[in-house]
Amino acid sequence: MKDFTWTPRTDLALEAREMLSRKVREDIPGVVVETVEEEDVVITTVNITNAEAERIMGKGQGKYVTIEAQGLRDKNTPLQEKIMKKLAEELVGMVELAKNATVLIIGLGNRNVTPDALGPRAVEKIVVTRHLQDMLSPELKGGVRSVCAIAPGVLGITGMETVEIVQGIVSKVKPDLVIAIDALAAASSRRVLTTVQLANTGISPGSGVGNKRFGLTAQSLGAPVIAIGVPTVVHASTIAIDTIDTLQEHAPFARYFKSMEHLSDNDRKMIVSQVLPEVLGDLMVTPKEVDRFIEDIGVLIAGGINQAIHPHIDYENIYNYLH
Amino acid sequence: MKDFTWTPRTDLALEAREMLSRKVREDIPGVVVETVEEEDVVITTVNITNAEAERIMGKGQGKYVTIEAQGLRDKNTPLQEKIMKKLAEELVGMVELAKNATVLIIGLGNRNVTPDALGPRAVEKIVVTRHLQDMLSPELKGGVRSVCAIAPGVLGITGMETVEIVQGIVSKVKPDLVIAIDALAAASSRRVLTTVQLANTGISPGSGVGNKRFGLTAQSLGAPVIAIGVPTVVHASTIAIDTIDTLQEHAPFARYFKSMEHLSDNDRKMIVSQVLPEVLGDLMVTPKEVDRFIEDIGVLIAGGINQAIHPHIDYENIYNYLH
Amino acid sequence: MKDFTWTPRTDLALEAREMLSRKVREDIPGVVVETVEEEDVVITTVNITNAEAERIMGKGQGKYVTIEAQGLRDKNTPLQEKIMKKLAEELVGMVELAKNATVLIIGLGNRNVTPDALGPRAVEKIVVTRHLQDMLSPELKGGVRSVCAIAPGVLGITGMETVEIVQGIVSKVKPDLVIAIDALAAASSRRVLTTVQLANTGISPGSGVGNKRFGLTAQSLGAPVIAIGVPTVVHASTIAIDTIDTLQEHAPFARYFKSMEHLSDNDRKMIVSQVLPEVLGDLMVTPKEVDRFIEDIGVLIAGGINQAIHPHIDYENIYNYLH
């Protein structure tokens, strides 16, 4: 597979940790994990606090919050609203914003490739206000920060690295915060379209569903960057690797094997490359109803951002902007 | 997986035969296979001629023609036009049509689920003429048969079985031929969006990408039915099974196994169900650029049908209807 | 203009009456009008009760209910929900439905021509249940009637008259009620996308935005037909005629005219045909935001129908199906 990379198979810090062997996982000194479970939601915070932890995890230093709710794939408006609020709360907890701050929202990904279109779809639902600042009444101004938003398109369509476009815009708009929304790849199919990850690290080269070689980070943009991502696919290689792991781990199959514990990473890679020859370019595994799920979760992400940035607008009014 | 069915993993007769063990494959008396290879196209005809062959192949008696061209996934207009013509020729060879025949084209599948939308997209490009018959000049009438077309939608959206809708329409329109266009599932990812299958058997219950429990056949409709299909996905289970097969078949991995030849179908099924828990409903594996591929191949299918049905319209004019 | 018809310029019975001269209007014995005004909604019922009234009005005998709310063009969720409920109430008042009735919903119009796409868009939001009847628990069955729905496409795309397709489907499904949803033309631009008309007359030849020459009526289908329509355009000719009328009716311009009261219908028609030469085929006047308005009002129509047919599902649950 053209862009096949063995590690990481996931854009989620949570999964990067799960994929380590138990022994390694419990011994990394620089990783702090905290989990809060409710009836239908699990919120996990992973803090990567030093360079060694960064190396082992394959994720940059910073704070990663994962909000998981299996029910999101059912049509369940109350749960969607609950997760929207959780997202708003976590977002507020991640950055301090002055009342008169300007926020730039970037919707990453290709709007014409459904599983990669989460960013552009979410951006369409953002309550954009920067151009209205002069028209707002004084009492509204308190609750309505200056927000602008763009879905710049992907390299193959624009001929420009996303970071070039965003740097150009940042140089004119001078935002106090950049929020980048992106579709991610997960290692486990049950996290697809059920999980939202926030990270205060920005977006690093090589992550995301598409082929994004740039970084949108505080360093490249000169403003803090929060990344909000949702896994929309698992790579086909994940299915192959999961199959091998299942063979190894499940007792009923043990009788077939002389020894699987010695199956080297290199041999795994060979098997995967046998199973997934290069013919299809980017093969992806995604649920059949991905069109509808992307629509729903785009509304959820936008709603959470809207609530976090414009806290004094009541929820009913925010909701009006979303449909 | 909800609708998981062990056999067949493919809607292509060609692949159903490939999946048999060599010994079985070469011994089925009622299956006649013929292959014509050109530089960039392979055309394979599979004739299933008796009940025993039908049982072993898991496909109904009849003629299946498969046109394969790996180049179709590249942007290659001359190859697309060549395959369009091959499709027209095969279609003409499959059925005899009177000059004044009426043809009803059915675009199966869900237009809102991209990999299932091939039928509805192709139908949009069909040159529909039934309503113009009274307006055609006598010299045009010779080359323009009466064509009508509909994409009726899927059961979950209409609440009606497709066969009910089509039977109702057939009772009013009384076509001499029905052509049904559908998205298929393949066993091999390299056949996805590179292969067109024509079959004079119609469409049988259970085939297709979606959950289609009906049959569109000469028996149910009272008119001959030709099915034209293109694989747009492989099931995620295929990746898992391919992984197991790769482990078994490749010598470099042999040292890991005590014995794999005894891996029972039941154990395979267990492994697959471990790897693919039910969480995602219908997981599918499809190329990232599926939106564009579906558009392109929809034009190709419609173009082939248009040429076959309206032979005296020159190609240039046919092409005008397609974009 | 190709399909230019002088009378009627409107599909709304309400406007057909307004367009009559005051003298005629107040003297038609067979027309009964009733108006209920609330703060932000006006509901008008026009009953056409005999053949003479039918001739003068240019609309078939029957009951027409018009729900008008100027606020619908603003983003106003509470008003949309209110109109949704009014629509459900009027629908319930128009027809008696047994608990086990089957209802067939038809979305008329061309899904690829935005202002004509109201029917197809609304049908996508209908809660379809006919295929689930065997799966429903007994307590749910009381509130969930058997509903099926289709958007059959227009003549130019299918080659079939809509009435042929619908008759075919009706012969299989045998519904107790047919509801047809369509985009209409209004005479006045302020009624565009602010007004919903229900009629128990079905749909007669020649009405609607597109060129629909068929009738969907109790007579042609063998089941009662309720038509639900929303004006999405005014014809360009309306603008021209309004201009002439304004010139005539407004005192400030009187000095320009020798006499306008004698401007014959024929001369009006000549002026309009001068202003609107045939070059553009079907010219239409529509608001710029028509894409969004059609989406919103499609949800409203579907929501009203869902509430009327499935009364024992609580509103929250119905709403879940709509987004």
Place this chain on the structure above:
Amino acid sequence: MKDFTWTPRTDLALEAREMLSRKVREDIPGVVVETVEEEDVVITTVNITNAEAERIMGKGQGKYVTIEAQGLRDKNTPLQEKIMKKLAEELVGMVELAKNATVLIIGLGNRNVTPDALGPRAVEKIVVTRHLQDMLSPELKGGVRSVCAIAPGVLGITGMETVEIVQGIVSKVKPDLVIAIDALAAASSRRVLTTVQLANTGISPGSGVGNKRFGLTAQSLGAPVIAIGVPTVVHASTIAIDTIDTLQEHAPFARYFKSMEHLSDNDRKMIVSQVLPEVLGDLMVTPKEVDRFIEDIGVLIAGGINQAIHPHIDYENIYNYLH
């Protein structure tokens, strides 16, 4: 009407001139007009050469080339290819480009409002090459200039003036030429979707279908700007004004009027505002098939630009990128 502006009613320099009284028209010293007529195409060049001409015409100084072909609204591939070539020739004639020049294409307008979506649609078909420069073989490099492209979205959606976004991008990309594609408003319905205008003036505040208050000009961007526009709508006010003009100009109606030659511009404006009250926001007049026309003419514009910029790629290859 909210954004009603009496003058100009058109974005076409050609029409701005036609709208002047014959006496004025033929006497403007600073306007040079040249017309070349072929069988099915008319090319008109309007040069506005001094400040006085600029004031009278209401269009900035510069060169405006209009390519008109009524046949473009029919499905006519050879004519489309011919106009594509004419557009490429005119574009090449308007600017000198070094072989290693970088060109930035801007698709203006709102992709979600069909008649305003020409720019975004055309941009999707541009052959983007800037990111491939390092990968091109030496022999290809001669014919493939560095092209990048973006559809930045409109103010109401991004919260940013288009000029801000484009300035930001220009500061990073440093193009030698900017080409801006936009949907225009015409005064005459027969020019809608049949006419392409090129101008070396860039785009000035207030023009275009939407509400674009910025200027994309050599002055604001620091690089030459060529504007390519196609009228996709006429304003509803145009229909009203045409009606008044028809009344005045056509002898058969003369008997109705005391005097129309004195109908002041102010009175005209009053009439129009009576006919078109503000209720609909932006009312527009557009052909019913606008969705398809926009798609076709987007391909044409992109094809013309591709040919002009990459002259040594043969036409067949260019065409491959377009569908």
